[in-house]
Amino acid sequence: MPRYIAPVKDTQFLLHEVLKISAADIPGYSDLDEAFTGAVLEEAAKLAGDVLAPLNMVGDREGCVMENGVVRTPTGFRAAFDALRAGGWTALDADPAYGGQGLPHLMHTAVNETFVSANMAFQMYQGLTHGAYSAIHVHGSAEQKATYLPKLVSCEWTGTMNLTEPHCGTDLGLMRTKAEPQADGSYRITGQKIFISAGEHDMADNIIHLVLAKAPGGGTGTKGISLFIVPKFLVNEDGSLGARNALSVGKIEEKMGIHGNSTCVMNYDGATGYLLGDLHKGMRAMFTMMNEARLGVGLQGYAVAEAAYQNALAYAKDRLQGRDVTGAKNPGEAADPLIVHPDIRRNLMEQKSFVEGARALTLWAASLIDRSHRMGDADAEGLVSLMIPVIKGFQTDKGFEMAVAAQQVYGGHGYIEEWGMSQFARDARIAMIYEGANGVQALDLVGRKLATDGGKHVMAFFDMVKAEVRAHDGDARMAGFAEPLKAASKQLQQAAMYFMQAGMKNPNAALAGSYDFMHLMGHVCLGLMWTRMAKAAYVALDGGAADRDWLEAKIATGRFYMARQLPACGMHLARIESGAEPVMALAAEAF
Numbered sequence: 001m002p003r004y005i006a007p008v009k010d011t012q013f014l015l016h017e018v019l020k021i022s023a024a025d026i027p028g029y030s031d032l033d034e035a036f037t038g039a040v041l042e043e044a045a046k047l048a049g050d051v052l053a054p055l056n057m058v059g060d061r062e063g064c065v066m067e068n069g070v071v072r073t074p075t076g077f078r079a080a081f082d083a084l085r086a087g088g089w090t091a092l093d094a095d096p097a098y099g100g101q102g103l104p105h106l107m108h109t110a111v112n113e114t115f116v117s118a119n120m121a122f123q124m125y126q127g128l129t130h131g132a133y134s135a136i137h138v139h140g141s142a143e144q145k146a147t148y149l150p151k152l153v154s155c156e157w158t159g160t161m162n163l164t165e166p167h168c169g170t171d172l173g174l175m176r177t178k179a180e181p182q183a184d185g186s187y188r189i190t191g192q193k194i195f196i197s198a199g200e201h202d203m204a205d206n207i208i209h210l211v212l213a214k215a216p217g218g219g220t221g222t223k224g225i226s227l228f229i230v231p232k233f234l235v236n237e238d239g240s241l242g243a244r245n246a247l248s249v250g251k252i253e254e255k256m257g258i259h260g261n262s263t264c265v266m267n268y269d270g271a272t273g274y275l276l277g278d279l280h281k282g283m284r285a286m287f288t289m290m291n292e293a294r295l296g297v298g299l300q301g302y303a304v305a306e307a308a309y310q311n312a313l314a315y316a317k318d319r320l321q322g323r324d325v326t327g328a329k330n331p332g333e334a335a336d337p338l339i340v341h342p343d344i345r346r347n348l349m350e351q352k353s354f355v356e357g358a359r360a361l362t363l364w365a366a367s368l369i370d371r372s373h374r375m376g377d378a379d380a381e382g383l384v385s386l387m388i389p390v391i392k393g394f395q396t397d398k399g400f401e402m403a404v405a406a407q408q409v410y411g412g413h414g415y416i417e418e419w420g421m422s423q424f425a426r427d428a429r430i431a432m433i434y435e436g437a438n439g440v441q442a443l444d445l446v447g448r449k450l451a452t453d454g455g456k457h458v459m460a461f462f463d464m465v466k467a468e469v470r471a472h473d474g475d476a477r478m479a480g481f482a483e484p485l486k487a488a489s490k491q492l493q494q495a496a497m498y499f500m501q502a503g504m505k506n507p508n509a510a511l512a513g514s515y516d517f518m519h520l521m522g523h524v525c526l527g528l529m530w531t532r533m534a535k536a537a538y539v540a541l542d543g544g545a546a547d548r549d550w551l552e553a554k555i556a557t558g559r560f561y562m563a564r565q566l567p568a569c570g571m572h573l574a575r576i577e578s579g580a581e582p583v584m585a586l587a588a589e590a591f
C-alpha cells in the first residue's frame with residue numbers, strides 16, 4: 001500500500017524562511033509563529049498519515065454505492081469524517097462568529113494540502129462544504145448565516161455546488177434549471193444537475209446544495225442566473241431538521257478516479273430553494289468564491305503528485321535493477337537500486353522540483369488572498385486573480401504528468417492496481433477538468449485577466465519578477481537562478497506583446513496560443529518561487545543553520561528546475577508566435 005508522510009519541514013521552510021509570515025503585516029499573521037504552525041502541521045500530519053492515507057486505496061476499490069436512493073461511502077470514511085470534525089479541522093479559517101477558529105486562509109491551505117495528498121476523494125467532502133460556507137458567508141442574509149454556517153463550519157452538514165447540466169458545463173448561459181418564485185418568498189427549483197461532487201452520502205445529517213438556476217425576468221445567457229440554497233432536509237425555525245425536500249439522486253457516476261467521492265446526478269423536482277445573494281446575480285456570487293475554489297483545485301494537482309512522488313522515491317531506492325554505469329554502488333548485491341540511473345534521477349527531479357515549486361506558489365497565493373480579504377488590498381486581489389488560472393491550469397496539468405512520471409518509476413508494477421500508483425494518476429486527472437477545464441483557464445488568462453484594469457496586474461507581475469532579478473545582481477551564487485528567470489520573463493513579456501499586436505487583428509491568434517501562455521507563465525511563476533527559495537536557503541546556510549544537507553538539496557533542486565524546466569518557455573513562445581494559422585489551417589470538414 002502506498003505511504004504518505006506530510007512534508008512538514010518543507011511547509012515550515014516556506015512559511016517562515018520564504019514568506020516570513022510572522023513578520024508580515026497581514027492581520028492574524030503575527031500569531032503564526034514557528035512553534036504554532038509546526039504544532040498544527042504535525043497534528044494534521046498524524047491524521048493524514050494514520051487515518052486518511054490508509055483509506056485512500058479502500059475508497060478507490062470500494063467506491064460509493066447507491067442502494068434505494070441511499071449512498072454509502074467506503075468503509076472507514078464515516079469514522080474518518082468524525083475524526084476530522086472532532087479535531088476541529090473543518091473550522092480552521094472559518095469565522096469565529098459561527099464556530100470557526102479564524103485562522104488565515106494560508107493555514108487552511110497548508111493543512112488542506114496534507115489531507116488532499118493523503119486522500120483526495122475524502123477531502124473533497126470538506127472542500128465542497130468549505131465552498132458552500134464561503135458563498136453563504138459572503139452573500140447570505142443574517143438569518144441564512146445563522147441557520148447554515150455553524151453546521152457547515154462543523155461539517156455536521158456538508159455542502160455542494162450545482163452548476164453543470166447535461167447539455168452545459170462551460171457555457172452556463174445554456175442552463176435550463178428554473179426557479180419559480182413562491183408567495184412565501186421561497187422558490188421552486190426544477191431541473192437536473194449532473195456530476196455533482198459529494199451530492200449524496202452517509203456522513204452528514206443534512207446536505208446544503210447551492211444550485212444555480214434561472215428565475216423569471218433575468219434575460220438570456222448567464223445574466224439571468226441566480227444562486228439558491230436548496231437543503232436536502234428543510235430546516236425548521238428552531239434549527240431542527242424538517243421535511244425532506246423534493247430532490248433526489250438519479251444515479252452515481254462510474255468514473256476514472258476519485259471513487260471515494262460520490263459524483264451524483266441530482267434531480268430537483270419542485271424543490272424548495274432560498275435565494276442566496278441578489279436575484280439574477282448568481283454568476284457574480286459564484287465568482288466571488290472562484291479564487292479560493294480554483295486555488296484549491298490547483299493544490300490538488302501538486303498534492304496528489306507529492307504522494308505519488310514519495311512512493312516513487314521509496315521504490316527507486318529499494319528496487320534493484322541494472323548497474324550504475326560509473327561503477328557498482330551495491331557490489332554485494334546482483335544489481336544497484338534504480339535511483340543510481342540518470343534517467344530515473346531526471347524523472348524524480350522533475351517531480352520533486354515541480355511539487356516544491358507549486359507548493360511555494362500556492363502558499364504565496366493563499367497569502368495574497370489573506371492580504372486581499374483581511375486588508376482590502378485591491379492590488380493583492382488583482383495579482384491573485386491573474387495568477388489563479390495559471391495555478392489551476394498549469395499545476396493540475398503538471399500534477400497529472402508527475403503522477404504518471406511516478407507511475408513510470410515502477411515500470412510494469414506501476415500499471416498494476418495493487419501498488420496504488422495508478423490511482424494517483426487516475427485521481428489527479430479530474431483536477432484538469434472540473435472547476436473550469438484547463439483550456440478554459442487559459443482562455444480566462446489570455447482573454448480576460450491579462451487586460452484586467454488596463455493590464456495593471458500583469459505589469460505589476462512583470463515588475464515583481466524584474467525586481468527579484470535585480471535583487472540578485474552581482475551575486476554569483478544566485479546567477480543560476482536570476483539569469484534563467486530574467487530570460488524566461490522576457491519571453492513571457494514578448495508573448496504578451498504578441499497577443500496585444502496580433503490579437504487585435506485576429507482574436508484567434510491570441511486564443512490559439514493561450515494554452516502555451518498559461519504554461520509559459522506557470523514556468524515563470526515557479527522560476528520566481530525557486531529563486532526566492534534558493535535565496536532563503538542561502539541566507540539560512542550563511543546564518544549557520546544546522547540542516548545544511550536539506551538546504552543544499554533545496555538549492556540543487558531549484559537549479560534543476562531553472563536548468564531543465566525553464567527552457568520550455570522558449571518552446572511555448574515559439575508556438576505562440578506561430579499564431580493561429582497552423583492551428584486553424586484545416587477546415588472542420590478536413591479533419
Ligand SMILES: Cc1cc2nc3c(=O)[nH]c(=O)nc-3n(C[C@H](O)[C@H](O)[C@H](O)COP(=O)(O)OP(=O)(O)OC[C@H]3O[C@@H](n4cnc5c(N)ncnc54)[C@H](O)[C@@H]3O)c2cc1C
Nearest residue numbers: 161162163164168169170195196197434435436437439440
Ligand atoms: C468527477 C467530476 C466531478 C465534478 N464535480 C462537479 C460539481 O461538484 N459541481 C458542478 O457543477 N460540476 C461538477 N463537475 C462538472 C465539471 O465542472 C464540468 O465537467 C466541466 O466544467 C466541463 O464542462 P463539460 O463537461 O460540460 O464540458 P464542455 O463545456 O462541453 O467542454 C468540453 C471541452 O471543450 C472545451 N471548451 C468549452 N468551451 C470552450 C471555448 N469557448 N473555447 C475553448 N474550449 C472550450 C473545454 O475546455 C473542454 O475541454 C464535475 C465533473 C466531474 C467529471
